[in-house]
Structure formats: structure tokens, C-alpha cells
Amino acid sequence: MQLLKGSVAKARIESQVTDRLSAIRAKGESVRIALFRVGERGDDCGYERSILRACERFGIETEHTDFPEDVAEDTLYSALAAAAQRNDVDGILLFRPLPTPLRTERIRTAVPPEKDIDGALLEESCFTPCTPEACMHLLEAYGISPNGKRCVVIGRSPVVGKPLANLLRAAGGLVTVCHTQTVDVPKETREAELLFVACGKPRMVDRTYLSPRQIIIDVGFHPTENGFCGDVKAEDAEAIADAYTPVPGGVGSVTLSVLLLHAVQAHERKHV
Amino acid sequence: MQLLKGSVAKARIESQVTDRLSAIRAKGESVRIALFRVGERGDDCGYERSILRACERFGIETEHTDFPEDVAEDTLYSALAAAAQRNDVDGILLFRPLPTPLRTERIRTAVPPEKDIDGALLEESCFTPCTPEACMHLLEAYGISPNGKRCVVIGRSPVVGKPLANLLRAAGGLVTVCHTQTVDVPKETREAELLFVACGKPRMVDRTYLSPRQIIIDVGFHPTENGFCGDVKAEDAEAIADAYTPVPGGVGSVTLSVLLLHAVQAHERKHV
Numbered sequence: 001m002q003l004l005k006g007s008v009a010k011a012r013i014e015s016q017v018t019d020r021l022s023a024i025r026a027k028g029e030s031v032r033i034a035l036f037r038v039g040e041r042g043d044d045c046g047y048e049r050s051i052l053r054a055c056e057r058f059g060i061e062t063e064h065t066d067f068p069e070d071v072a073e074d075t076l077y078s079a080l081a082a083a084a085q086r087n088d089v090d091g092i093l094l095f096r097p098l099p100t101p102l103r104t105e106r107i108r109t110a111v112p113p114e115k116d117i118d119g120a121l122l123e124e125s126c127f128t129p130c131t132p133e134a135c136m137h138l139l140e141a142y143g144i145s146p147n148g149k150r151c152v153v154i155g156r157s158p159v160v161g162k163p164l165a166n167l168l169r170a171a172g173g174l175v176t177v178c179h180t181q182t183v184d185v186p187k188e189t190r191e192a193e194l195l196f197v198a199c200g201k202p203r204m205v206d207r208t209y210l211s212p213r214q215i216i217i218d219v220g221f222h223p224t225e226n227g228f229c230g231d232v233k234a235e236d237a238e239a240i241a242d243a244y245t246p247v248p249g250g251v252g253s254v255t256l257s258v259l260l261l262h263a264v265q266a267h268e269r270k271h272v
Numbered sequence: 273m274q275l276l277k278g279s280v281a282k283a284r285i286e287s288q289v290t291d292r293l294s295a296i297r298a299k300g301e302s303v304r305i306a307l308f309r310v311g312e313r314g315d316d317c318g319y320e321r322s323i324l325r326a327c328e329r330f331g332i333e334t335e336h337t338d339f340p341e342d343v344a345e346d347t348l349y350s351a352l353a354a355a356a357q358r359n360d361v362d363g364i365l366l367f368r369p370l371p372t373p374l375r376t377e378r379i380r381t382a383v384p385p386e387k388d389i390d391g392a393l394l395e396e397s398c399f400t401p402c403t404p405e406a407c408m409h410l411l412e413a414y415g416i417s418p419n420g421k422r423c424v425v426i427g428r429s430p431v432v433g434k435p436l437a438n439l440l441r442a443a444g445g446l447v448t449v450c451h452t453q454t455v456d457v458p459k460e461t462r463e464a465e466l467l468f469v470a471c472g473k474p475r476m477v478d479r480t481y482l483s484p485r486q487i488i489i490d491v492g493f494h495p496t497e498n499g500f501c502g503d504v505k506a507e508d509a510e511a512i513a514d515a516y517t518p519v520p521g522g523v524g525s526v527t528l529s530v531l532l533l534h535a536v537q538a539h540e541r542k543h544v
Binding site for chain 1: 279384385516
């Protein structure tokens with residue numbers, strides 16, 4: 001049994017930090033982060049102290065603004081926005097979770113992603129790419145819930161597989177994503193209750209990938225000599241599966257509707 | 273065999289779009305999106321035409337700016353930034369992928385997430401939350417690669433489980449995420465080669481979750497009467513696993529170093 005000690009990784013990272021800070025200082029520049037804390041949660045205060053100490057040790061400049069737990073949303077927002085606009089502030093860290101009356105979704109918009117060094121503000125409230133959201137709408141339209149179900153996704157692209165996995169998981173699915181580095185894809189996919197195919201290879205998924213009772217969502221869309229085909233061999237899916245999305249007339253036909261919905265949502269959120 | 277038809281979902285979404293647009297119009301407002309295309313890829317041009325037609329049908333205002341394939345990065349950036357700043361533009365869609373000389377990472381910063389209605393610009397180049405990145409640094413420090421390995425994560429939180437799944441998958445892992453809606457968590461975790469535990473429950477993961485040869489990364493960190501413990505029963509991990517991260521002295525000790533690294537990276541990227 002080997003102990004994997006944090007100190008080994010820590011030393012490697014900190015040596016990188018030291019080297020890169022030297023290079024930055026050699027150019028007469030410095031690095032500065034701004035911390036924002038709301039309330040007095042023990043975890044936050046402790047982490048804040050550790051950060052301030054570590055920054056001092058490395059010569060990273062810091063500033064911290066602490067608000068009472070009942071701070072007005074606009075006050076917090078303005079303070080974050082002001083720090084975000086300052087060119088001398090490289091990174092911003094807002095301790096989370098925020099007290100409930102504060103709307104994280106609104107507040108996060110004060111910090112641009114390139115200054116969100118804790119990576120904690122984004123992800124959740126952005127728009128999801130339209131195609132994976134179209135898959136979810138399709139399931140919903142047919143009353144199929146991924147909750148508690150074994151979901152397998154083939155493909156990990158940033159526009160389909162990855163955000164689809166996130167949506168399915170948020171909806172309660174037990175999600176596994178297969179891709180080019182997966183040793184035995186058919187073995188994985190045969191275990192699926194819901195199978196999502198976004199490998200981008202025409203008719204790649206044949207009966208060897210499938211097992212009875214499955215619901216198959218085919219995200220592929222490829223022109224052929226006579227019309228279009230998906231990533232799944234349609235005749236195999238039809239022979240084996242419980243339900244299957246046709247190509248054309250399946251996921252692809254929903255994507256543009258999702259884009260329209262996003263346009264409307266973008267407008268509505270602006271006026272919240 | 274049931275065919276899951278896109279038209280069913282499409283009708284549901286479009287009826288929502290219609291209703292919500294009526295409400296918006298009743299307030300004397302309108303929805304506008306701006307499309308940006310670089311080059312003349314057939315897919316992009318086709319999708320653009322479909323979007324323009326659909327928007328016209330629903331009364332969503334559109335504008336589109338088409339650039340030649342060799343457009344200067346600054347020209348594209350400025351055009352996007354100008355649209356982003358206009359209050360009458362609710363959503364922006366930039367067709368991707370961009371021609372290779374253009375740096376998507378820089379260009380995406382011109383569009384704020386709340387106007388990125390295709391959700392395609394973000395995700396990849398934001399900072400990842402520090403804890404999951406600390407897990408990756410720990411593996412790397414010990415020469416352990418997730419590539420092709422069966423990785424199981426317990427927990428799907430936005431600050432650990434979810435981004436950790438994304439990082440592991442990007443590193444080639446075959447990733448499954450278990451959570452509160454998972455029917456039989458121990459069954460899943462026993463299949464893991466690399467097991468990441470971020471369930472937030474002190475010592476929840478005992479020998480029934482484990483099998484020999486595993487590498488176990490314990491993300492938990494809980495105060496106890498005598499020191500700290502993780503989400504894994506340490507004595508069980510030590511008896512069964514090939515490698516295990518201690519608590520304290522494991523993942524938690526790396527997190528703050530990652531934050532420092534992010535601060536440095538934020539500074540460096542600003543000056544690219």
C-alpha cells in the first residue's frame with residue numbers, strides 16, 4: 001500500500017509558482033488577487049487566513065473585502081464588478097456558498113471567467129450547448145427520466161458528450177462516458193439503460209453495442225447517397241431497442257428550437 | 273419499438289417560445305440575436321439559413337456578420353465585443369470551430385456567458401475549481417495516468433465531483449459518477465481502478481465499497497475528536513488498496529497551491 005502524499009504534489013506546484021512569479025517580477029510586474037467574503041463561516045475564515053499567509057509567502061499581492069451576512073446584493077455585485085474592471089487585479093475569489101437571499105446566478109456575472117480563479121462561479125448557469133439540451137427535451141417529451149438509470153454516452157466532445165453527461169447527471173442519471181481511449185466500448189454500452197450515441201461515425205453502433213430493453217438516443221447526422229443516417233445502425237436499433245430516435249427527425253430536429261428558447265431566456269434574464 | 277420523434281419535443285419547446293415571446297412583446301420589448309460566421313463552411317451556412325428562417329417565423333430579430341476565413345483576430349474580437357455591449361442584443365452565436373489561426377480562448381472572452389446562447393464558448397478555458405485540479409496534480413506527481421482506466425467518482429457537486437469527472441475524462445479516463453440517486457454505489461465503486469471519493473460523509477466508504485488493486489483518492493476532510501478524517505475508512509483503504517491519499521496530508525494539502533497557480537496563470541494569460 002502506497003500513501004499518495006499531498007506534499008509531493010504541493011512541492012511540484014509551488015516550485016512552478018515560484019519560477020513563474022520570478023519571471024513575472026523580472027518584467028517589473030506583480031500578481032494580485034482580491035478575496036471577497038460574505039458572513040463569518042468558520043471554513044471561509046480559515047481558508048481566507050491560509051490564502052493570505054500563502055500569498056504573503058510567495059509575494060502574491062492580496063486584498064480582502066469582508067461583508068456582513070446581510071449585505072445587499074447590489075453592494076456585493078458592485079464591489080466584485082469594480083475589482084473585475086481593475087487591471088491590477090488578476091484573480092478574484094468569492095467564498096461560496098453565498099447566504100441564500102443572494103442570487104449567485106446574478107452575482108457571478110460580475111466576475112469574468114478569466115478572473116474567476118476558483119472556477120466556482122461559472123458552469124452552472126451558462127447556457128448549455130443546444131444539442132445535448134435537445135436530447136433532454138426529447139426524453140422529457142416522452143416522459144422518460146434518467147433518474148437512477150444507467151446512462152452511457154459515447155463521445156466526450158465539448159459541444160455534445162461532455163455537457164450531455166453533465167445534464168444527465170444533474171437529472172439523477174448514473175452516467176458513464178465512453179470515448180476513443182475506452183478499452184471495450186460495446187461492453188460498456190450493453191450495460192446501458194439509456195444509450196446516447198455522439199461518436200460522429202456513421203452507423204458505427206451496431207447490434208454488438210446493444211442489448212434488449214434499451215432506449216437509444218442517436219445524436220449523429222450524416223449525409224448519405226439516399227438521405228441521412230445517424231451514428232447508430234437504425235435497423236439494429238429498431239430490432240433490439242425499446243425506443244429509438246430516428247435520423248432524420250430525431251435529436252437534430254430539436255436543436256434549433258432550443259437555440260430559439262435560449263434567445264428568449266437570454267432576454268428574460270437580462271430583465272430579472 | 274417506439275420511435276422517439278424530434279417533432280414532439282420541438283412542438284413543446286416552440287409553444288413555450290411563442291408564449292414567452294408574446295409576454296415579452298406585450299411589454300413592448302423584443303428579442304434580438306447576432307450571428308457571426310467566419311469563412312464559408314457548408315454546415316455553418318446551412319445552420320445560419322435555418323436560424324434566420326426560424327427567427328423570422330417567430331419574430332425574433334436577427335443580424336448576421338460574416339467574415340472571410342482570413343479575418344484578423346482583432347477584427348472578429350472587436351465585432352463580438354461591440355455586439356456584447358449593446359443592450360438590444362440578447363444573444364450571440366459564433367459558429368464554431370473557428371479557423372485554426374484564431375485563438376478561441378481569447379475570442380470567447382469577448383462574449384459574456386449570459387449572451388452565449390450556444391453555450392459553446394465557455395467551459396473549456398475557464399479555471400477549474402481548485403480541489404478537483406488538486407486531485408489531478410496528485411495523480412500526476414505519482415505518475416498515475418487515468419488514461420483508459422475505469423474511474424469512479426462518488427459525488428456530483430459543482431465544486432468537486434462534476435469538474436473532477438470532466439478532468440478525468442479529458443485525461444482519457446472511462447468515468448462514472450455515483451451520487452445520491454445511484455441505486456447500488458458499492459457495486460459501482462468495486463469496479464473502479466481509480467476511485468475518487470467526494471461524498472462529504474465522514475468515513476462512509478468502507479471495505480464493502482472497495483476491491484483489491486485500487487487507487488483511492490479521498491477528497492473528504494472532516495474534523496473529529498482526535499484530528500481529521502476523510503470520506504473513506506482509512507484502515508479499510510490501507511488494508512485493501514494499492515495506493516491511498518491520507519487525510520490530512522492528501523488532497524486538501526494541495527488545493528491552496530492550485531489556487532496560487534491559478535493566480536499566476538490569470539496574470540500570465542492577461543499578458544498573452
